[in-house]
Amino acid sequence: MEFLLGYVLIAVIMLCMGFKLVHIGIMTLLLLGAVIVLIGVFFAVCLILLALSKRKNAVFVKIDEKPRFPVAIYKIDGNEVYNLFPCEMIMRGKLYNPDKEIRILYCKPRRATIDKNALVTIIAGSAVFIPAAVFAAYMIISFFVGISQ
Numbered sequence: 720m721e722f723l724l725g726y727v728l729i730a731v732i733m734l735c736m737g738f739k740l741v742h743i744g745i746m747t748l749l750l751l752g753a754v755i756v757l758i759g760v761f762f763a764v765c766l767i768l769l770a771l772s773k774r775k776n777a778v779f780v781k782i783d784e785k786p787r788f789p790v791a792i793y794k795i796d797g798n799e800v801y802n803l804f805p806c807e808m809i810m811r812g813k814l815y816n817p818d819k820e821i822r823i824l825y826c827k828p829r830r831a832t833i834d835k836n837a838l839v840t841i842i843a844g845s846a847v848f849i850p851a852a853v854f855a856a857y858m859i860i861s862f863f864v865g866i867s868q
């Protein structure tokens with residue numbers, strides 16, 4: 720909601736500065752395209768981290784509420800390791816069972832785990848945002864360079 724209010728405020732200031740409504744719309748589309756490209760790059764990096772991960776046995780320890788988003792903590796070989804993505808809020812009781820050994824992916828370069836929830840997030844996000852990022856990048860480049868079909 721704050722982003723929408725900030726956008727409206729910026730758009731009003733731009734209109735007062737003499738920008739045309741069409742130019743504000745084009746800048747908005749370019750900004751949205753850039754955000755989609757950045758999200759696509761994020762999921763591409765997550766796929767690389769997934770490829771570098773190895774299966775390990777782990778035990779769920781607790782959920783750390785201190786960061787901005789609650790994160791699950793697993794114990795692997797005596798070390799507590801944070802999960803790569805925030806924990807699921809709705810199904811906490813079913814997804815995170817304490818003292819139960821499970822198989823997860825351990826990403827050594829990031830020193831983080833990838834549990835089933837994070838794995839589904841990476842796969843689904845990659846399937847949606849990487850093609851969208853390629854298309855958005857193509858549209859942004861064609862806007863500036865003038866590539867036509």
